Amino acid sequence: MTRRRFMLGSACAGGALAIYGGEIERHWIEITHRDVFIPGLAQAFDGFRVAQLSDIHLDDYTEPFFLRDAVRHINELNPDAVFLTGDFVTHELLPVRFSIGPAWQCANLLKQIQCPHRYAVMGNHDVIVGSELVSEALTTNGITVLINGHVAIERAGARFWLAGLDDPVAGEPDPGAAIPASIRNVAHEPIILLCHAPDYADDLIVVPEGQAVSLMLAGHSHGGQIRLPIVGPLVLPDLGRKYIEGWFRFGSLQLYVNRGLGTVGLPIRFNCPPEIALLTLRSA
Numbered sequence: 001m002t003r004r005r006f007m008l009g010s011a012c013a014g015g016a017l018a019i020y021g022g023e024i025e026r027h028w029i030e031i032t033h034r035d036v037f038i039p040g041l042a043q044a045f046d047g048f049r050v051a052q053l054s055d056i057h058l059d060d061y062t063e064p065f066f067l068r069d070a071v072r073h074i075n076e077l078n079p080d081a082v083f084l085t086g087d088f089v090t091h092e093l094l095p096v097r098f099s100i101g102p103a104w105q106c107a108n109l110l111k112q113i114q115c116p117h118r119y120a121v122m123g124n125h126d127v128i129v130g131s132e133l134v135s136e137a138l139t140t141n142g143i144t145v146l147i148n149g150h151v152a153i154e155r156a157g158a159r160f161w162l163a164g165l166d167d168p169v170a171g172e173p174d175p176g177a178a179i180p181a182s183i184r185n186v187a188h189e190p191i192i193l194l195c196h197a198p199d200y201a202d203d204l205i206v207v208p209e210g211q212a213v214s215l216m217l218a219g220h221s222h223g224g225q226i227r228l229p230i231v232g233p234l235v236l237p238d239l240g241r242k243y244i245e246g247w248f249r250f251g252s253l254q255l256y257v258n259r260g261l262g263t264v265g266l267p268i269r270f271n272c273p274p275e276i277a278l279l280t281l282r283s284a
Contacts, residue, residue, distance in 0.1 A: 021226070021268035027066055029073055029261070032277045034247070036254065037284035038214045042158030042188045045281055051079035051115075052277040054196075054219025055123065055260025058109075059102035060090035061267035067109045070261055070276060075114045077278050081153065082115045084143065085219040086123025086167060086196035088134055090264055099129040107137035117153060118143045119162055123196040123220065124237075125264075127170035146194060148174040150183060161191045163213070168200040169220075169239050175209035184212035196220050197239035198248075198257045205250045216255045217279075221245065223259030227271040235265065245272075 038045075051074050056062055074082060088106045089099040103126075110118070120143050126134040135145040144151065146164025153162050161183045165173040179191060191213045193204075198218035204210025221240030224233025233244060248255040259275040 021270040025273050026061075026263060026267060026269045027069075028273045029070060030273045030275050031073065031077070032275055033280070034256070034277065035280045035282050036215060036256075037282045038160075038190050039252070039284045040188050040190045040214075041160060041281055041283045043283055044156040044158040045160060046283040048081070048155070048281040049077070049079045050279045050281065051077055051082045052085060052217050052256070052258050052279065053082065053261060054085040054258040055087040055222055055262050056106055057087055057090045057125070057262030057264060058106040060092070060262070060264065062262035064105065064109060067106065067261070068112075070274075071109060071112050073276055075112075077276075079115055079278065081117035081119070082113050083162075083194055083217055084110070084118070084120035085194050085217055085258060086121050087125045087219065087260070087262070088120075088123070088138070089125055089129050090262075091125050091128040092264065096129050099125075100133055103129065103134045103137045107141040107143065110138070110143060111141035119151070119164065119194065120145050121164040121194040121196055122147060122167050122171060124167045124169035124171070127167045131166070131171065146178070147171075148177040150178055150180075159189055161189060163191055163193045165193065165195040165200075168195065168197040168203075169237070173200065175204065175207060179209040179212060184208065190214040192217070198243040198255060199239040199241065201243060201248070201250060201253065201255050205253055210253060213253050216253060217258070218243070218255065219258045219260045221257060221259075222263065223257075223272045223275070225263055225269055225272055226266070229271070
């Protein structure tokens with residue numbers, strides 16, 4: 001093969017991969033199903049189904065029609081709760097003001113989720129754009145935002161606690177405020193934690209607040225977004241380099257890392273499709 005033919009063939013292959021990753025796989029949502037066994041979970045919550053959506057990054061590369069498709073998938077799953085683990089918008093090169101409109105557009109689309117329990121935490125891009133601005137858009141559209149806070153999820157006289165941390169990369173997470181002593185280690189009242197950055201689990205497992213958590217849901221890494229055979233992920237963000245996607249366990253703490261919906265850097269996904277996770281809680 002001549003050098004010219006090799007270069008031409010390489011260019012064609014690269015172009016084909018870019019079209020596949022940018023137009024096909026980037027819009028190919030995978031629904032991940034998993035049972036999660038929670039020690040101490042009341043029988044009233046056995047079978048409680050949680051849909052997790054993360055890293056929407058609306059209007060940077062994620063088109064409104066694609067988020068509408070994700071909302072349609074969630075509504076078809078008919079979950080009991082929807083947990084949104086951050087990065088609703090993107091901040092990279094353009095001034096912050098260009099992300100305010102997409103924050104409201106994203107929240108207006110998420111309002112179409114037909115579920116009584118909808119909760120969110122901030123991601124690093126949201127914090128940079130402005131937590132107050134993004135939170136206002138979400139709360140105005142019926143989505144409760146937890147920033148170093150917690151709330152009780154109740155059913156048939158039983159409950160579990162949902163806690164949410166500020167983003168560990170760009171914000172100021174306060175586990176003591178999100179998981180105070182008053183809700184820790186209460187019989188039949190386990191704690192589920194929303195935290196955008198998965199690698200923050202290493203900080204949590206050495207403190208009493210983290211040791212009281214049964215399940216942590218995170219995103220941030222996009223699962224690597226572009227994962228080449230043998231090489232693996234090309235680029236990973238700070239605090240998203242160790243626990244990249246899927247399931248991890250640290251003693252009593254379980255961690256699930258969602259691959260997210262959107263992209264940053266390049267509008268391409270390869271060997272790493274977007275994800276909606278449907279987690280069914282089980283009494284253990």
